[in-house]
Amino acid sequence: MDNAEFQLFPDAASTVASRVDALFLFMTALTIFFTVAIAGAILYLGIRYRRGANVNRAQYSPPLWLELSWLLTPVPVVIFVFIWSSQLFLEMQRPPKDAMEIRVVAKQWMWKLQHPSGRREIDELHVPTGRAVRMTMISEDVIHSFYVPAFRIKQDVLPGRYTTTWFEADTPGTYHLFCAEYCGTNHSRMKGRVVVQTPSEYEEWLGGGRRDQSPVVAGAALYEQFRCGSCHAQTVTPLRAPPLEGIYGRSVKLANGATVTADDSYLRESITRPAAKVVAGFQPIMPVFEGQISEEGLSDLLAYLKSLGTADGVTADGSGGAAEGGSREGAKP
Amino acid sequence: MSDPHGATVSPSTSTSPQPSSPPGVVTVTRPAVRDPVNYLNVDYSWKSWLLTVDHKRIGILYLLSITFFFVIGGAAAVAFRLELMTPKADLFESETYNKLFTMHGVVMIFFFLIPSIPAVLGNFLVPLMVGARDMAFPKLNLASWYLFMIGGLTAVWTMLIGGVDTGWTFYTPYSSTYSNTYVMATAVAVFITGFSSILTGLNIIVTVHKLRAPGMHWFRMPLFIWSHYAASLIMILGTPVLAVTILLVAIERGLGIGIFDPKLGGDPILFQHLFWFYSHPAVYIMILPSFGVISEIIAAFSRNRVFGYRFVAFASLGIAVLGFLVWGHHMFVSGQSAYAGMVFSILSLLIAVPSAIKVFNWTATLYRGRLRFDTPLLYALGFIGLFTIGGLTGLFLALLAIDVHVHDTYFIVAHFHYIMVGGAVMGYLGGLHYWWPKMTGRLYPEGWARLSAILVFVGFNLTFFPQFVLGYLGMPRRYHIYPPEWQTLNVMSSAGASILGVAYLFPITYLIWSLKFGPRASANPWDATGLEWQVPSPPTTHNFAVTPHVTEDAYAYPDSALVGDAH
Numbered sequence: 001m002d003n004a005e006f007q008l009f010p011d012a013a014s015t016v017a018s019r020v021d022a023l024f025l026f027m028t029a030l031t032i033f034f035t036v037a038i039a040g041a042i043l044y045l046g047i048r049y050r051r052g053a054n055v056n057r058a059q060y061s062p063p064l065w066l067e068l069s070w071l072l073t074p075v076p077v078v079i080f081v082f083i084w085s086s087q088l089f090l091e092m093q094r095p096p097k098d099a100m101e102i103r104v105v106a107k108q109w110m111w112k113l114q115h116p117s118g119r120r121e122i123d124e125l126h127v128p129t130g131r132a133v134r135m136t137m138i139s140e141d142v143i144h145s146f147y148v149p150a151f152r153i154k155q156d157v158l159p160g161r162y163t164t165t166w167f168e169a170d171t172p173g174t175y176h177l178f179c180a181e182y183c184g185t186n187h188s189r190m191k192g193r194v195v196v197q198t199p200s201e202y203e204e205w206l207g208g209g210r211r212d213q214s215p216v217v218a219g220a221a222l223y224e225q226f227r228c229g230s231c232h233a234q235t236v237t238p239l240r241a242p243p244l245e246g247i248y249g250r251s252v253k254l255a256n257g258a259t260v261t262a263d264d265s266y267l268r269e270s271i272t273r274p275a276a277k278v279v280a281g282f283q284p285i286m287p288v289f290e291g292q293i294s295e296e297g298l299s300d301l302l303a304y305l306k307s308l309g310t311a312d313g314v315t316a317d318g319s320g321g322a323a324e325g326g327s328r329e330g331a332k333p
Numbered sequence: 334m335s336d337p338h339g340a341t342v343s344p345s346t347s348t349s350p351q352p353s354s355p356p357g358v359v360t361v362t363r364p365a366v367r368d369p370v371n372y373l374n375v376d377y378s379w380k381s382w383l384l385t386v387d388h389k390r391i392g393i394l395y396l397l398s399i400t401f402f403f404v405i406g407g408a409a410a411v412a413f414r415l416e417l418m419t420p421k422a423d424l425f426e427s428e429t430y431n432k433l434f435t436m437h438g439v440v441m442i443f444f445f446l447i448p449s450i451p452a453v454l455g456n457f458l459v460p461l462m463v464g465a466r467d468m469a470f471p472k473l474n475l476a477s478w479y480l481f482m483i484g485g486l487t488a489v490w491t492m493l494i495g496g497v498d499t500g501w502t503f504y505t506p507y508s509s510t511y512s513n514t515y516v517m518a519t520a521v522a523v524f525i526t527g528f529s530s531i532l533t534g535l536n537i538i539v540t541v542h543k544l545r546a547p548g549m550h551w552f553r554m555p556l557f558i559w560s561h562y563a564a565s566l567i568m569i570l571g572t573p574v575l576a577v578t579i580l581l582v583a584i585e586r587g588l589g590i591g592i593f594d595p596k597l598g599g600d601p602i603l604f605q606h607l608f609w610f611y612s613h614p615a616v617y618i619m620i621l622p623s624f625g626v627i628s629e630i631i632a633a634f635s636r637n638r639v640f641g642y643r644f645v646a647f648a649s650l651g652i653a654v655l656g657f658l659v660w661g662h663h664m665f666v667s668g669q670s671a672y673a674g675m676v677f678s679i680l681s682l683l684i685a686v687p688s689a690i691k692v693f694n695w696t697a698t699l700y701r702g703r704l705r706f707d708t709p710l711l712y713a714l715g716f717i718g719l720f721t722i723g724g725l726t727g728l729f730l731a732l733l734a735i736d737v738h739v740h741d742t743y744f745i746v747a748h749f750h751y752i753m754v755g756g757a758v759m760g761y762l763g764g765l766h767y768w769w770p771k772m773t774g775r776l777y778p779e780g781w782a783r784l785s786a787i788l789v790f791v792g793f794n795l796t797f798f799p800q801f802v803l804g805y806l807g808m809p810r811r812y813h814i815y816p817p818e819w820q821t822l823n824v825m826s827s828a829g830a831s832i833l834g835v836a837y838l839f840p841i842t843y844l845i846w847s848l849k850f851g852p853r854a855s856a857n858p859w860d861a862t863g864l865e866w867q868v869p870s871p872p873t874t875h876n877f878a879v880t881p882h883v884t885e886d887a888y889a890y891p892d893s894a895l896v897g898d899a900h
Contacts, residue, residue, distance in 0.1 A: 035725065
């Protein structure tokens with residue numbers, strides 16, 4: 001928050017925040033219990049068996065059951081909290097299918113974010129309450145980490161590979177956004193704010209400001225500019241390259257016999273370093289685009305590819321915003 | 334092997350069990366009498382120190398060197414704690430700030446904590462405790478100190494010519510491609526020092542296997558030996574992986590061959606796997622020897638057998654083995670698969686089992702003891718409390734759902750300082766006080782020592798407890814500037830650091846003072862068991878005039894119910 005008030009516990013503004021806090025408070029109680037028990041035992045024994053006290057000091061050999069009970073005491077406790085935490089973690093890892101997607105490009109030392117409608121932001125993120133938001137993130141240089149304490153989420157942002165995280169904000173307000181992975185000189189200045197708004201405020205905000213091109217439109221333009229269709233279009237005969245309609249999310253058989261899922265990271269690699277994973281039945285003839293298309297451009301291309309349909313026949317991007325203006329043949333089942 | 338000084342060791346001193354006579358009176362008459370020849374006064378020449386193969390002298394060389402590095406690392410900490418008194422940048426540029434915390438981490442971990450107990454107390458005590466005349470490979474032992482110094486001085490030189498800003502974790506591709514600071518020179522320093530660690534570990538393992546005195550079987554060994562044995566296994570199995578990792582960074586940085594940087598076709602996550610494969614077990618290199626010290630101190634000052642000896646011994650080995658299987662808990666938010674994360678989570682949580690065994694047994698050792706609250710015991714009891722908090726907060730971090738929020742925040746900074754400073758440094762200081770009379774033949778002023786033990790405890794908690802709160806609030810680590818609402822907690826932390834800094838100066842001062850003015854120590858001032866207390870203080874070069882025969886278990890204190898209360 002903007003005010004400089006002293007705090008002992010962080011703001012909670014996402015649906016998982018209070019559930020993480022519950023586990024945290026349980027662990028805190030456990031810590032206090034054991035620390036007080038150990039400290040109490042030390043104090044009690046320390047006073048009782050101090051030098052000079054008149055007490056029974058006859059040698060005592062601990063029975064085996066006592067040692068075994070100490071050995072086994074922590075086991076059910078850790079299994080209990082492990083299950084609790086892992087269930088919650090798996091939910092935090094799996095975005096709902098209809099999540100709105102925000103694309104993030106991190107670089108030394110700024111956050112560049114883009115909404116499905118195309119609106120771009122730097123070091124500031126507007127999101128509506130009550131709507132799951134998936135962040136698809138990549139770095140242009142070193143490793144960064146997208147961290148919003150009020151949402152209790154954090155995800156490293158890697159160069160050369162997409163990572164994702166998601167959240168659903170539930171309390172309007174302004175919250176800190178930090179880079180949590182040390183990334184060089186201005187690491188502590190690579191921060192911004194997350195503005196959580198009601199859905200109507202968000203729509204209003206989305207409508208204002210500069211009109212940026214939607215990622216799908218921008219991607220389609222790049223597709224034209226780099227003449228991808230001269231090989232990838234289904235109409236080319238003989239087929240020189242795998243057709244891209246419905247590629248997103250599909251299993252792809254590679255020339256080396258392996259099978260991969262055509263996710264963001266695979267498709268990006270197939271553009272920047274096409275020889276890394278060649279599709280079975282094709283020659284490695286595609287030129288290398290490493291360094292020729294910006295991270296945002298690659299992101300737009302992926303948005304365009306996604307708009308060509310996904311493996312299960314629907315667009316992965318559930319947001320309405322992305323639909324506007326994009327060429328989306330085959331987008332609907 | 335003939336012992337040139339054997340004749341000077343009077344057998345009566347090696348068996349005298351009486352507690353130290355009230356000190357002070359003796360010193361007045363001493364100057365007239367020639368000291369018996371011991372490892373310190375046998376030769377005063379520089380050469381006799383720099384070419385020594387005596388494990389005790391090498392231990393002293395390490396003591397002096399790591400104290401030097403501790404002061405450097407501590408000065409860096411004082412500097413950045415001062416900077417963090419305000420949310421804005423006041424004293425340093427961000428570049429300098431980043432170099433300071435890197436320097437603090439590199440120096441404290443590689444040049445202080447890892448060698449601290451094993452290379453100083455371990456070197457000095459392992460042969461004495463098992464009844465040997467020296468380490469198995471005395472020349473290798475000296476070589477390891479030279480490697481350490483070459484590595485350490487290279488690191489210092491690196492700081493003088495401009496420093497390095499990658500953090501002690503050297504994450505790629507920042508370290509391998511982007512940083513414009515002296516990454517290579519620092520990497521070379523750490524690489525060289527790693528071999529010193531490997532050689533020390535090798536020496537301890539071979540000494541324990543081959544040089545135990547007759548009758549000293551495995552379950553008669555002091556727990557100090559068990560924990561050093563466990564730590565040494567990690568040193569020789571883990572450190573080579575660090576060396577390989579550093580080499581790979583050097584190859585990428587120097588030759589541009591893609592290993593970690595995706596722009597060159599590499600994988601940045603690979604570095605994290607390799608780095609933590611060493612650096613997580615390295616945490617146990619730092620803490621296991623400290624466990625051994627605590628076991629010795631608690632037994633000696635409660636005049637009691639260590640409760641559950643075998644459980645404590647095997648817990649050390651259990652921690653050493655489990656420690657190799659948990660590195661992935663540093664990578665829960667790195668993009669590692671969720672299921673890999675879950676495996677690392679449960680394995681990390683299971684380390685609570687051997688750790689709890691130790692804490693419970695140490696506490697129970699006080700039961701039916703005869704407690705003397707001298708300085709070493711104060712450090713040991715402080716250790717138990719701080720290690721308990723450090724260990725339990727480790728469980729928070731092993732839990733995936735909590736770690737996502739607190740990873741790379743001050744929460745983890747607080748946690749590992751509770752283990753490293755509250756654990757390893759408290760153990761080191763406790764051990765240094767406990768064996769100081771043996772190492773130097775002098776007693777330190779007890780009042781000052783107790784006062785500084787308490788100050789260290791108070792200063793430590795004031796420094797690091799607020800950081801748990803800061804971490805849960807969301808303050809990322811390695812932040813030069815921070816939001817203003819967190820200033821109060823940061824000021825508390827900096828205030829604690831100033832107390833801690835002063836508290837550390839006390840022992841440095843009075844321990845040096847005691848070398849000249851401290852009362853002379855008898856062979857066994859604490860009336861403790863253990864072979865090291867049966868030789869004179871300080872010991873002779875070859876430790877034992879006659880090879881001891883061990884007939885009792887460790888900590889065979891007389892049954893207290895049967896003897897009168899001497900106080």
